[in-house]
Amino acid sequence: MNEMTVNEQYQSICHLIKQKRLKEALVQLESYLWQCNKYELQTRLEQLQTSYHYMLQYMKVGVNDPGRKKLHAKLLTDTLEVTDQVKLSILDDISSNYYHRCRRTYYKEGQAFPISKIQNRLDAFHDDLAVSDLISKDKRVEIIKHYEDTLRQLFLQTYCNSDWSVEDETQANHLLASELVPVNALALLTSAVMLSLIKCFDVRKFTWLFQAYQSPHTFVSQRALVAIAIVFHFYPEQTSLYPQLSDLLDTLNEKTTFSTDILRVYKQLLLAQETEKIDKKMREEIIPEMIKNASSIKNMRLGIDDSDEEKDGVNPDWQNMLDDTELGDKLREMSELQMEGADVQMSTFASLKGFPFFRELHHWFYPFDKQQYDIETSMSGDYQDNKFFNMILDSGIFCNSDKYSLFFIMQQFPQSQRDMVFSQLTEQQMDEFMNDEKTKSFKNLTEQPHFVSNQYIQDLYRFFKLNTYRHEFRNPFNEKIELQKAPLLKPILNNEQALAAIVDFHLKKEHWVETAELCQNIIDLNGSLSTQSDLYQKLGYALQKTKKLDEAIAAYLKADTIKPDHIWTIRHLAACYRINHNYAQALEYYQKVEQISPDNRSIIYFIGSCLAEMSRYEEALNYFFKLDFIESNSLKAWRGVAWCSFIIEKYEQAAKYYQKIIEQKPQGIDYLNAGHVAWCSQDIKEAAILYEKAAALFDSKDIFVDMFYKDKEYLTAKGIDEDDISLMIDLL
Numbered sequence: 001m002n003e004m005t006v007n008e009q010y011q012s013i014c015h016l017i018k019q020k021r022l023k024e025a026l027v028q029l030e031s032y033l034w035q036c037n038k039y040e041l042q043t044r045l046e047q048l049q050t051s052y053h054y055m056l057q058y059m060k061v062g063v064n065d066p067g068r069k070k071l072h073a074k075l076l077t078d079t080l081e082v083t084d085q086v087k088l089s090i091l092d093d094i095s096s097n098y099y100h101r102c103r104r105t106y107y108k109e110g111q112a113f114p115i116s117k118i119q120n121r122l123d124a125f126h127d128d129l130a131v132s133d134l135i136s137k138d139k140r141v142e143i144i145k146h147y148e149d150t151l152r153q154l155f156l157q158t159y160c161n162s163d164w165s166v167e168d169e170t171q172a173n174h175l176l177a178s179e180l181v182p183v184n185a186l187a188l189l190t191s192a193v194m195l196s197l198i199k200c201f202d203v204r205k206f207t208w209l210f211q212a213y214q215s216p217h218t219f220v221s222q223r224a225l226v227a228i229a230i231v232f233h234f235y236p237e238q239t240s241l242y243p244q245l246s247d248l249l250d251t252l253n254e255k256t257t258f259s260t261d262i263l264r265v266y267k268q269l270l271l272a273q274e275t276e277k278i279d280k281k282m283r284e285e286i287i288p289e290m291i292k293n294a295s296s297i298k299n300m301r302l303g304i305d306d307s308d309e310e311k312d313g314v315n316p317d318w319q320n321m322l323d324d325t326e327l328g329d330k331l332r333e334m335s336e337l338q339m340e341g342a343d344v345q346m347s348t349f350a351s352l353k354g355f356p357f358f359r360e361l362h363h364w365f366y367p368f369d370k371q372q373y374d375i376e377t378s379m380s381g382d383y384q385d386n387k388f389f390n391m392i393l394d395s396g397i398f399c400n401s402d403k404y405s406l407f408f409i410m411q412q413f414p415q416s417q418r419d420m421v422f423s424q425l426t427e428q429q430m431d432e433f434m435n436d437e438k439t440k441s442f443k444n445l446t447e448q449p450h451f452v453s454n455q456y457i458q459d460l461y462r463f464f465k466l467n468t469y470r471h472e473f474r475n476p477f478n479e480k481i482e483l484q485k486a487p488l489l490k491p492i493l494n495n496e497q498a499l500a501a502i503v504d505f506h507l508k509k510e511h512w513v514e515t516a517e518l519c520q521n522i523i524d525l526n527g528s529l530s531t532q533s534d535l536y537q538k539l540g541y542a543l544q545k546t547k548k549l550d551e552a553i554a555a556y557l558k559a560d561t562i563k564p565d566h567i568w569t570i571r572h573l574a575a576c577y578r579i580n581h582n583y584a585q586a587l588e589y590y591q592k593v594e595q596i597s598p599d600n601r602s603i604i605y606f607i608g609s610c611l612a613e614m615s616r617y618e619e620a621l622n623y624f625f626k627l628d629f630i631e632s633n634s635l636k637a638w639r640g641v642a643w644c645s646f647i648i649e650k651y652e653q654a655a656k657y658y659q660k661i662i663e664q665k666p667q668g669i670d671y672l673n674a675g676h677v678a679w680c681s682q683d684i685k686e687a688a689i690l691y692e693k694a695a696a697l698f699d700s701k702d703i704f705v706d707m708f709y710k711d712k713e714y715l716t717a718k719g720i721d722e723d724d725i726s727l728m729i730d731l732l
Contacts, residue, residue, distance in 0.1 A: 001035060003095055010087040017080055018237060022052060022072075029083055036089040044082050048075060070243065077203070077241045081163070084200045088162050098361070098469045099199055102160040112157045115171035121150045123180035129371075141377060148373035151188055155362035158192035162200040169204040176212055176220075184367045186212070186220045191365035194227035198474065201235050203242050210248055214256065219367060222453040226460070229265045229483060230476050236486035249488055259492045265453050266483050266493065267505050271341055272457050273477050274509060278337060279347045341454045343461060345402055352405035353466045364463040368393060368403040375404075378411055396446040399458035484521075496522055496529045507538055515542035533563035540572060549580045567596050571603070578606065583613045601631050608640050617644040635661060643673060649718065651681045668697030672707060679728070680718045692732050705729055 009032050016025035026049055033045055052075050058065055065071075092100050092108070106112040125147050132139040161168065175181055175189065190212050193205045209231070212224035232239060239245055252258040337344050357363050357374050366372060370379065370393075393403050445451055464475040484493035484502070492498065499522050506514040519539035523530045540555035556573040560566065574589035587610040593603050608623030624640035631637060642657035658674035671694035679687035691708075698704040708729060716722055 001090070001094065003091060006035075006087060006090050006094075010083060013083050014080065017076055017083070020072075020076065022075060022079060023056075025079055025083075026052065029079065029086070032083070033086050036086055036093075038086070038089050041082055041085055041089070044078070048078055048082065051075060073241045073243070077238070080201075080238060080241075085163060088200060097472050099160060099472060102156050103162075106157045106160055112161070113153060115154075115168060115175055118150060118154050119171070119175045119178060119181060121146070122154075122175070122182065122185050123178060125182060126180070141373075144371060144373050144376050151185055151366070152360065152362055154185070155188055155192040155365070158189060159196050159199075159361070161196060162202060164202055164204040164208075166204075169208060172208050173211060176208070176215065183217045183219055184369055186215065186217060187223050187367050188362060188365055190220055190223040190227060192362070194223075194230060195365075197227070197231050198234060201231075201238055203245070206231055206239070206245070207248065210252065213252075213258070218447055218449055218452050222449050223456050225261055225265050226269075226453055226456050229262060229269060230460075232483055232486045232489055233269075233476055233479070233481055234474070236489075240487035246488055249492070253492065259498075261449070262483070262489070262492060263498050263501060264450055265457075266481070267501065268341060268450075268454050268457050269476070269481055270502075270505055270509075271454075272343060272461050273481070275343045275346050275461055275477075278342050278344060279350075282334070282344060282347045341450075343399075343458050345398060345458075346461070349398075349402045349405050349462070350466060352409055353401070353462065355405070355408045357404060357408060358466075359468060361467070361469070363404070364401060364467055365459065366400070368400045375407060378407075394446075396451055396455065399455045399462070401459045401462045494521070494525075496525055496527045499525075500529060500535075503538060507542065510545070512542040512545040515539075516546065516548075531562065533559040533566065533569070535559075536562065537566075537569055537572075540569075540576075544572065544576055549576045552576050553580070565592065565596075567593055574606070578610060581613075583610045586610050587614070599630060601627060601634075604630070605636050605640070612640065612644055612647075617648050620644050621648075633664065635664060639670070642677075646673065646677050646680070647714065649680075651677050655681065666697075668694045668704070669707065670694075671697065672704075672711070676711060676715060679720060680715070688728070688731055691728065695732055 009028070013025050013028050013032060016022075016028065026045070029045060030049075033041060051071070055065075055068065055071060055075070059068065088100075088103070091097075092103050125143070128143045129140065129147075132143045164172070172189070172193075176186060190209070193209060193212075196202065197205050197209075206228075209224045209228050213221050213228060215221045215224070249258070334344060369375065393407065398406060446455075461477055464470060464473060464477055467473075483489050484499065486493075493502075499518050503515055503518045503522070506518065516539055519535055519542065522535060523539070529535050536555045536559035540552045540559060543549075543552035543555060553573060553576045556569055556576065559569045560573065563569070570589045570592050574586045574593065577583070577586035577589065587607065590603055590607045590610060593600065594607060597603060604623050604627045608620045608627065611617070611620035611623065621641060621644045624637050624644065628634055628637035628641065638657045638661050642654045642661065645651070645654035645657065654677045655674070658670060658677060661670045662674065671690045675687045675690035675694060678684075678690055695701060695704040698707065708725070712722065712725060715725060
């Protein structure tokens with residue numbers, strides 16, 4: 001028996017349970033159970049089989065049982081739980097994974113302690129530490145080491161305990177309620193519970209997280225909230241089978257801000273999934289550009305291609321929620337990412353997780369603490385006395401994991417280099433940093449719930465991406481997160497206001513598929529937002545970006561019906577019709593825009609383009625000439641004038657404008673078209689020269705020949721013999 005076979009059998013049983021094919025699932029589970037020697041699991045299975053048999057018999061004889069639905073749900077969850085325990089029991093004997101090694105250590109070798117005993121140690125920590133300070137430095141280190149060992153014990157035995165008993169849950173609740181247990185220990189326990197739930201769902205642990213969410217300590221409550229969101233992501237259907245969880249959520253919604261909080265964390269998790277994209281942007285765009293233009297960083301601008309109709313951008317009416325980053329400089333872009341809560345430090349610290357400190361699983365989740373054993377034993381006088389360094393470590397600039405990395409990397413520097421780093425700051429800068437109001441503001445910010453949850457998510461992102469055992473964990477950040485689809489969260493997240501907030505996030509991040517899907521979900525709810533034009537604008541825009549032009553047009557038409565003649569809507573309708581080669585309809589809408597904005601350069605250009613596509617070349621010329629008048633050195637206008645002039649056989653005018661283009665920034669197509677003009681003007685020698693230059697600019701001779709033959713109908717219509725086209729190509 002190998003791990004793959006064990007997991008395949010497990011998935012097969014879970015699939016049957018998910019489909020509520022309980023009879024088949026129980027048969028398979030019976031066979032599965034023979035692979036482990038667990039008498040208590042065998043007993044539970046027999047009880048399940050008996051209960052299900054009687055339930056079916058009562059149903060068969062027509063007994064009206066009002067509790068049948070509830071019993072069925074319980075049988076499903078109990079079967080899932082037994083299946084989980086069977087799988088873990090088998091893997092404990094054969095797997096080399098860290099999780100199963102921990103389980104063997106703590107449960108098969110009997111090293112686990114009752115939570116109550118661990119609590120006694122934690123309760124005494126602060127008093128013991130105070131006493132040790134009166135004795136000696138060595139005694140202090142000894143107390144901190146004992147505390148560290150206790151935290152490790154608590155974390156690992158919680159992590160590998162897949163099935164809390166009633167007593168475990170009660171003791172964990174007592175520990176949570178203790179006023180003596182350090183907050184960092186509670187935060188660490190919360191992470192251990194989450195990690196354990198990721199490995200195996202346990203309703204008692206999940207219920208405990210809701211208790212932790214109501215903790216008065218922000219660092220505990222926000223970790224619990226993030227953990228709840230991740231567990232709902234991993235077990236959307238399974239959580240819905242427990243009636244007590246539904247009741248618990250109803251109570252929380254009445255008494256707390258849970259609905260608002262879970263929506264916030266949902267968006268933060270989605271933002272964390274942008275980290276790789278941000279990391280790439282930081283490495284390839286922002287940082288190199290800042291270094292390159294360090295002396296004039298304020299003038300760094302992103303390029304804008306006005307010729308691209310698609311880059312007309314989002315509706316200006318949405319600007320409160322969307323930033324047009326094309327208009328921002330690189331430094332502001334980075335600042336805005338930070339203000340949004342984006343993880344801009346990942347690229348800096350990803351390579352700094354190789355310290356021995358990070359080989360311990362629980363260290364990835366431990367809040368930064370100068371009383372942590374490794375910090376305490378490494379902290380030298382210059383660190384303790386340096387207020388600026390301490391302020392950095394206490395601030396919210398870095399997540400906890402990165403603070404540890406920063407500390408240990410600085411520890412590797414020689415004393416002279418440390419002094420040099422800190423001496424770079426002038427006295428005035430130090431006073432600015434150490435300003436009491438700013439220090440207080442930093443502290444207040446780092447204690448805000450939204451800040452704490454976001455920092456914790458960054459810690460989690462690093463854990464799932466970088467820890468030594470990352471391949472043993474299912475990574476939520478690599479998966480599509482859709483919490484609104486979890487049955488128990490639907491009343492909270494599957495409503496217009498919540499969905500609209502998620503739509504705005506996905507729209508801002510250019511997640512077009514998700515945006516379109518969620519917009520349609522809002523429309524299906526048939527509430528007040530389904531009558532708002534901007535919802536259909538967003539839907540149309542997302543569909544346009546995914547090239548679903550017919551559906552985009554339908555959405556834009558709906559928006560135009562609700563709010564007629566909105567310039568943004570009709571302009572995008574025109575663009576969709578044009579891209580869809582419906583030039584007559586595109587022209588109609590572009591002309592509507594023209595009435596509102598007669599001197600809009602891109603509209604003038606696209607009207608000319610549509611007229612040219614409809615073979616209305618004289619009218620098209622008027623628009624291209626108008627654009628040439630308004631916009632100096634407009635290559636777009638010149639190309640339009642030159643091509644239309646060529647088609648209506650104004651060869652001299654066409655040659656003049658192609659020459660202007662060639663003197664500026666010519667492309668292969670410009671030389672090709674100029675060659676056509678020369679040939680039709682009977683100047684074969686000049687045509688051959690221009691064609692040769694065109695061929696040199698195309699990526700290959702085949703592409704050049706293909707482009708040449710696409711113009712065959714225009715050339716033959718102007719008297720060029722079809723056979724001569726082949727000869728001209730061979731002539732080159």
